Amino acid sequence: MRVLLLGGTREARALAELLVDDGDDVTTSLAGRVARPRLPVGDVRVGGFGGVEGLAAHLREHVVDVVVDATHPFAERISANAAAACPQAGVPLLRLERPGWSVRPDAGTWHWVDDHDEAAQVAAELGERPFLTVGRQSLARFVEPLRDHGCVVRVVDPPEIELPSAWTLVQSRGPYTRDHERDAMRGTDVLVTKDSGGEHTEAKLDVAAELGVPVVVVRRAGAPAGVSVVTDASAARAWVRAQPGR
Numbered sequence: 001m002r003v004l005l006l007g008g009t010r011e012a013r014a015l016a017e018l019l020v021d022d023g024d025d026v027t028t029s030l031a032g033r034v035a036r037p038r039l040p041v042g043d044v045r046v047g048g049f050g051g052v053e054g055l056a057a058h059l060r061e062h063v064v065d066v067v068v069d070a071t072h073p074f075a076e077r078i079s080a081n082a083a084a085a086c087p088q089a090g091v092p093l094l095r096l097e098r099p100g101w102s103v104r105p106d107a108g109t110w111h112w113v114d115d116h117d118e119a120a121q122v123a124a125e126l127g128e129r130p131f132l133t134v135g136r137q138s139l140a141r142f143v144e145p146l147r148d149h150g151c152v153v154r155v156v157d158p159p160e161i162e163l164p165s166a167w168t169l170v171q172s173r174g175p176y177t178r179d180h181e182r183d184a185m186r187g188t189d190v191l192v193t194k195d196s197g198g199e200h201t202e203a204k205l206d207v208a209a210e211l212g213v214p215v216v217v218v219r220r221a222g223a224p225a226g227v228s229v230v231t232d233a234s235a236a237r238a239w240v241r242a243q244p245g246r
């Protein structure tokens with residue numbers, strides 16, 4: 001089976017391993033945002049396709065049998081593009097999306113918001129020193145509402161924008177333990193995150209609960225309508241095995 005795996009996540013790497021073991025011809029596609037990405041097994045291509053048309057053309061040209069969109073839950077544009085391009089090219093599409101944190105028992109105590117602008121406003125009202133763990137690409141939305149707050153910002157790669165002088169930048173990459181997060185969150189008074197899900201970055205939520213720190217969470221948009229969804233790599237593998245191929 002020739003599989004195009006839209007990647008950039010741990011789940012995508014896990015699925016690549018399973019499918020390569022099965023003998024599939026797997027190419028993982030990465031956007032190219034991260035300077036030193038963790039690479040999956042199998043082939044890798046890097047960079048955008050050029051929107052819906054570009055992706056549909058790629059699927060035809062490379063005679064792709066199936067696409068698994070295992071991109072991050074907040075990589076919404078590429079998921080929408082895949083949902084439009086796959087039917088155009090006549091290629092079956094599966095969405096692999098890890099469960100969110102809304103199933104945690106403390107999720108009902110959090111401040112759920114629809115987007116980053118609202119997250120910034122709510123954080124500005126709740127605290128003086130927000131801990132921003134929303135990813136580098138969303139930071140611009142927080143600058144004006146939180147310019148005078150003593151934000152601590154954690155990112156993997158350096159932000160492309162200039163941060164306010166009152167902010168502290170921390171560059172690191174998970175996974176994080178509770179002990180690590182107790183240190184990281186010292187002095188902060190509100191945690192801001194998106195509902196990324198997964199265990200690697202979950203400890204901050206445990207520590208927020210332990211310390212009684214309020215949590216602001218940006219909701220997921222969810223998978224595009226009409227696309228089948230699974231939540232782990234083994235279910236995605238079973239779906240691939242069930243596809244007829246061309």
Ligand SMILES: NC(=O)c1ccc[n+]([C@@H]2O[C@H](COP(=O)([O-])OP(=O)(O)OC[C@H]3O[C@@H](n4cnc5c(N)ncnc54)[C@H](OP(=O)(O)O)[C@@H]3O)[C@@H](O)[C@H]2O)c1
Pocket residue numbers: 006007008009029030031032033046047048049050051052054055070071072074075076077078079081135137
């Ligand atoms: N957003 C996050 O919080 C987050 C966190 C961790 C990892 N990631 C990973 O980082 C990548 C980029 O995320 P994003 O939020 O910037 O995406 P996005 O906003 O959904 O996508 C923007 C554009 O980047 C290109 N692109 C995105 N993912 C791609 C992929 N896997 N392969 C080839 N092109 C891709 C596409 O360009 P064209 O239209 O030109 O094809 C897409 O239109 C994703 O692959 C995602 O899995 C994102």
